[in-house]
Amino acid sequence: MAEQITLLEAKLQNTEKDVLELRSLIGGTPRVAFSAALRDSGSGDIGPFSTFTPLKYKKVFSNTGNSYNPSTGIFTAMVKGMYFFRFSMFVSTVPNSVVSLMRNGERLSSVWDTSGSDTHDSGSNAVVIPLEVGDNVYVELYANKKVYDDGMNYNTFSGFLLFTM
Structure with a gap:
């Protein structure tokens, strides 16, 4: 009987630890989100x-x-998790633009417009990706x-944490 009581006490302590950990995760969920436009003026x-x-x-x-640094244009993950990113591009006059979303130097997706005589073209793209701390x-x-931008905020970059991993 004493052995069973000792075993049950150990299980109870482990369960209490699990409950505390879950409470900390629910109450301390990291909040990561940013949105920015290319020009401030x-x-x-x-x-x-x-x-x-x-x-x-x-x-x-x-x-x-x-997590976003406007001085460098770089988002740095402070939390391991699954993230959503979106970016847009606008070009005026004769189209001549290519922009890409990059992760640690790796090209993920792109938007481009480099041919034709039309003007004022835009595009956007988005990805959902896993990130490690420091990515x-x-x-x-x-x-x-x-x-090109003229204060209308055509060129934007946004992202947010979907969930931690």
Whole structure:
């Protein structure tokens, strides 16, 4: 009987630990979300640059969790989890733009418009991806390409944590 009581006490302690851990997860769920536009003021082209260049989205609408850095244009995961990212691109005059969503230097998805005589073209793309702590996500402008904005916030970059893993 004493052996069974000792076993039940151990199980009870483990169950209490599990309950405390679950409470901490529910009450302490990380909140990560950001949304930003390319320009905080002014108008005109960004680019072209001679090399592939991360775009710096300066007009921050929200940055819960402070994972997005407007000085670099880079989102850095502070929590391991599954994330959603979306970006948009706008080009004026003769279309000449290619932008890509990048994770740690790896191209995930792109939007482009580089031919034709039409003007004012736009596009967007999105992904759902797993990230490890420290992973970087950013939007990259291809070399010798450009995007345009005039305060209407055509070029945006947003992301949020769906769930932790």
